[in-house]
Amino acid sequence: xxxERKLATREKVALGAxxxxxxxxxxxxxxxxxxxxxxxxxxxx
Amino acid sequence: MIESFFVWLEGSALGAFVKDQAATFATIEAVHLMxxxxxxxxxxxxxxxxxxxxxxxxxxxxxxxNAHKYFKISLIVLLVTGFVMLSGxxxxxxxxxxxxxxxxxxxxxxxxxxxxxAPLLRGDHALLRPITLKLVAIASISVWFLVAxxxxxxxxxx
Numbered sequence: 427x428x429x430e431r432k433l434a435t436r437e438k439v440a441l442g443a444x445x446x447x448x449x450x451x452x453x454x455x456x457x458x459x460x461x462x463x464x465x466x467x468x469x470x471x
Numbered sequence: 472m473i474e475s476f477f478v479w480l481e482g483s484a485l486g487a488f489v490k491d492q493a494a495t496f497a498t499i500e501a502v503h504l505m506x507x508x509x510x511x512x513x514x515x516x517x518x519x520x521x522x523x524x525x526x527x528x529x530x531x532x533x534x535x536x537n538a539h540k541y542f543k544i545s546l547i548v549l550l551v552t553g554f555v556m557l558s559g560x561x562x563x564x565x566x567x568x569x570x571x572x573x574x575x576x577x578x579x580x581x582x583x584x585x586x587x588x589a590p591l592l593r594g595d596h597a598l599l600r601p602i603t604l605k606l607v608a609i610a611s612i613s614v615w616f617l618v619a620x621x622x623x624x625x626x627x628x629x
Contacts, residue, residue: 436590448609
Protein backbone atom coordinates (compact mmCIF):
# COMPACT_ATOMS: atom_id res chain seq x y z
CA UNK A 427 0.00 0.00 0.00
CA UNK A 428 2.79 2.38 1.00
CA UNK A 429 4.78 1.42 -2.12
CA GLU A 430 1.72 2.02 -4.27
CA ARG A 431 1.29 5.49 -2.77
CA LYS A 432 4.96 6.27 -3.34
CA LEU A 433 4.65 5.22 -6.98
CA ALA A 434 1.51 7.31 -7.44
CA THR A 435 3.30 10.37 -6.00
CA ARG A 436 6.34 9.76 -8.23
CA GLU A 437 4.04 9.48 -11.23
CA LYS A 438 2.25 12.74 -10.39
CA VAL A 439 5.58 14.57 -9.94
CA ALA A 440 6.82 13.13 -13.24
CA LEU A 441 3.66 14.22 -15.05
CA GLY A 442 3.86 17.76 -13.62
CA ALA A 443 7.57 18.16 -14.36
CA UNK A 444 7.19 16.74 -17.88
CA UNK A 445 4.30 19.06 -18.74
CA UNK A 446 6.25 22.06 -17.36
CA UNK A 447 9.31 21.19 -19.48
CA UNK A 448 7.33 20.56 -22.65
CA UNK A 449 5.36 23.83 -22.27
CA UNK A 450 8.55 25.82 -21.53
CA UNK A 451 10.40 24.42 -24.55
CA UNK A 452 7.42 24.95 -26.87
CA UNK A 453 7.13 28.60 -25.72
CA UNK A 454 10.93 29.05 -26.16
CA UNK A 455 10.97 27.66 -29.71
CA UNK A 456 7.87 29.64 -30.74
CA UNK A 457 9.60 32.82 -29.50
CA UNK A 458 12.80 31.95 -31.37
CA UNK A 459 10.97 31.13 -34.63
CA UNK A 460 8.88 34.32 -34.35
CA UNK A 461 12.12 36.29 -33.93
CA UNK A 462 13.61 34.73 -37.07
CA UNK A 463 10.43 35.40 -39.10
CA UNK A 464 10.44 39.03 -37.92
CA UNK A 465 14.11 39.43 -38.91
CA UNK A 466 13.46 37.90 -42.36
CA UNK A 467 10.52 40.28 -42.87
CA UNK A 468 12.74 43.26 -41.98
CA UNK A 469 15.44 42.05 -44.36
CA UNK A 470 13.33 40.97 -47.36
CA UNK A 471 9.93 42.60 -46.74
CA MET B 472 29.91 38.18 -8.21
CA ILE B 473 29.22 35.75 -11.06
CA GLU B 474 30.92 38.04 -13.59
CA SER B 475 34.04 38.30 -11.41
CA PHE B 476 34.23 34.49 -11.31
CA PHE B 477 34.08 34.33 -15.13
CA VAL B 478 36.79 37.03 -15.42
CA TRP B 479 38.95 35.15 -12.90
CA LEU B 480 38.40 31.83 -14.72
CA GLU B 481 39.51 33.24 -18.07
CA GLY B 482 42.58 34.78 -16.46
CA SER B 483 43.52 31.59 -14.61
CA ALA B 484 46.27 29.19 -15.70
CA LEU B 485 43.60 26.85 -17.11
CA GLY B 486 42.03 29.69 -19.11
CA ALA B 487 45.41 30.76 -20.47
CA PHE B 488 46.26 27.17 -21.42
CA VAL B 489 43.00 26.71 -23.32
CA LYS B 490 43.19 30.11 -25.03
CA ASP B 491 46.89 30.22 -25.90
CA GLN B 492 47.33 26.72 -27.33
CA ALA B 493 45.55 26.66 -30.69
CA ALA B 494 44.83 22.94 -30.74
CA THR B 495 43.71 22.68 -27.10
CA PHE B 496 40.23 24.13 -27.50
CA ALA B 497 39.57 22.13 -30.68
CA THR B 498 40.71 18.87 -29.06
CA ILE B 499 38.63 19.41 -25.92
CA GLU B 500 35.64 20.42 -28.05
CA ALA B 501 35.99 17.20 -30.05
CA VAL B 502 35.81 15.15 -26.83
CA HIS B 503 32.89 17.32 -25.66
CA LEU B 504 30.97 16.71 -28.90
CA MET B 505 31.67 12.97 -28.81
CA UNK B 506 30.32 12.82 -25.25
CA UNK B 507 27.30 14.82 -26.42
CA UNK B 508 26.76 12.24 -29.17
CA UNK B 509 26.83 9.41 -26.57
CA UNK B 510 24.47 11.34 -24.29
CA UNK B 511 22.14 12.08 -27.22
CA UNK B 512 22.26 8.43 -28.24
CA UNK B 513 21.39 7.20 -24.75
CA UNK B 514 18.57 9.75 -24.42
CA UNK B 515 17.09 8.91 -27.84
CA UNK B 516 17.43 5.16 -27.37
CA UNK B 517 15.69 5.06 -23.99
CA UNK B 518 13.09 7.73 -24.79
CA UNK B 519 12.17 6.30 -28.19
CA UNK B 520 11.80 2.93 -26.44
CA UNK B 521 9.45 4.54 -23.90
CA UNK B 522 7.49 5.91 -26.87
CA UNK B 523 7.35 2.34 -28.27
CA UNK B 524 9.12 3.39 -31.46
CA UNK B 525 12.33 1.31 -31.25
CA UNK B 526 13.49 -2.01 -29.77
CA UNK B 527 9.95 -3.01 -28.85
CA UNK B 528 11.07 -6.66 -28.51
CA UNK B 529 13.30 -5.70 -25.53
CA UNK B 530 11.71 -4.79 -22.14
CA UNK B 531 11.74 -0.99 -21.70
CA UNK B 532 13.30 -1.35 -18.22
CA UNK B 533 16.32 -3.16 -19.71
CA UNK B 534 16.81 -0.44 -22.34
CA UNK B 535 16.42 2.50 -19.93
CA UNK B 536 18.67 0.92 -17.25
CA ASN B 537 21.49 0.21 -19.73
CA ALA B 538 21.17 3.59 -21.46
CA HIS B 539 21.27 5.40 -18.09
CA LYS B 540 24.79 4.04 -17.42
CA TYR B 541 26.10 5.64 -20.63
CA PHE B 542 24.08 8.76 -19.88
CA LYS B 543 25.87 9.21 -16.53
CA ILE B 544 29.36 8.62 -17.96
CA SER B 545 28.81 10.97 -20.92
CA LEU B 546 27.31 13.64 -18.65
CA ILE B 547 30.43 13.61 -16.44
CA VAL B 548 32.67 13.94 -19.53
CA LEU B 549 30.46 16.76 -20.84
CA LEU B 550 30.59 18.69 -17.56
CA VAL B 551 34.38 18.36 -17.23
CA THR B 552 35.20 19.24 -20.86
CA GLY B 553 32.54 21.96 -20.83
CA PHE B 554 34.14 23.63 -17.83
CA VAL B 555 37.60 23.45 -19.43
CA MET B 556 36.24 24.93 -22.70
CA LEU B 557 34.44 27.65 -20.74
CA SER B 558 37.70 28.71 -19.09
CA GLY B 559 39.08 29.80 -22.47
CA UNK B 560 36.06 31.92 -23.45
CA UNK B 561 34.47 32.68 -20.07
CA UNK B 562 33.88 36.42 -20.50
CA UNK B 563 32.42 35.90 -24.00
CA UNK B 564 30.06 33.26 -22.61
CA UNK B 565 29.03 35.44 -19.67
CA UNK B 566 27.61 38.02 -22.10
CA UNK B 567 26.04 35.43 -24.41
CA UNK B 568 22.29 34.89 -24.00
CA UNK B 569 22.40 31.33 -25.42
CA UNK B 570 25.07 30.28 -22.94
CA UNK B 571 22.61 31.01 -20.13
CA UNK B 572 19.80 29.28 -22.03
CA UNK B 573 22.08 26.24 -22.24
CA UNK B 574 22.95 26.40 -18.54
CA UNK B 575 19.28 26.72 -17.55
CA UNK B 576 18.33 23.81 -19.83
CA UNK B 577 21.26 21.75 -18.52
CA UNK B 578 20.22 22.36 -14.90
CA UNK B 579 16.62 21.45 -15.75
CA UNK B 580 17.80 18.36 -17.65
CA UNK B 581 19.99 17.10 -14.80
CA UNK B 582 17.29 17.72 -12.19
CA UNK B 583 14.71 16.02 -14.39
CA UNK B 584 16.94 13.04 -15.25
CA UNK B 585 18.08 12.27 -11.69
CA UNK B 586 15.25 13.72 -9.62
CA UNK B 587 12.22 12.65 -11.65
CA UNK B 588 12.96 10.31 -14.56
CA ALA B 589 15.42 7.85 -12.96
CA PRO B 590 13.40 7.26 -9.74
CA LEU B 591 10.24 6.74 -11.81
CA LEU B 592 11.83 4.30 -14.26
CA ARG B 593 13.59 2.28 -11.52
CA GLY B 594 10.36 0.39 -10.85
CA ASP B 595 8.21 -1.85 -13.00
CA HIS B 596 7.17 0.11 -16.09
CA ALA B 597 4.02 -1.97 -16.43
CA LEU B 598 2.68 -0.35 -13.24
CA LEU B 599 2.94 3.11 -14.79
CA ARG B 600 0.37 4.73 -17.03
CA PRO B 601 1.53 4.77 -20.70
CA ILE B 602 0.78 8.51 -20.94
CA THR B 603 3.22 9.20 -18.08
CA LEU B 604 6.01 7.23 -19.79
CA LYS B 605 5.36 8.99 -23.10
CA LEU B 606 5.27 12.48 -21.56
CA VAL B 607 8.48 11.80 -19.62
CA ALA B 608 10.14 10.67 -22.86
CA ILE B 609 8.97 13.76 -24.81
CA ALA B 610 10.10 16.09 -21.99
CA SER B 611 13.49 14.37 -21.81
CA ILE B 612 14.09 14.64 -25.57
CA SER B 613 12.90 18.29 -25.53
CA VAL B 614 15.21 19.42 -22.74
CA TRP B 615 18.34 17.65 -24.05
CA PHE B 616 17.64 18.89 -27.58
CA LEU B 617 17.53 22.42 -26.17
CA VAL B 618 20.86 21.84 -24.36
CA ALA B 619 22.50 20.67 -27.61
CA UNK B 620 20.92 23.35 -29.83
CA UNK B 621 21.70 26.28 -27.53
CA UNK B 622 25.23 24.92 -27.09
CA UNK B 623 25.84 25.05 -30.83
CA UNK B 624 24.10 28.43 -30.94
CA UNK B 625 26.77 29.93 -28.64
CA UNK B 626 29.31 29.47 -31.44
CA UNK B 627 27.17 31.31 -33.98
CA UNK B 628 26.15 34.32 -31.88
CA UNK B 629 27.66 37.09 -29.82
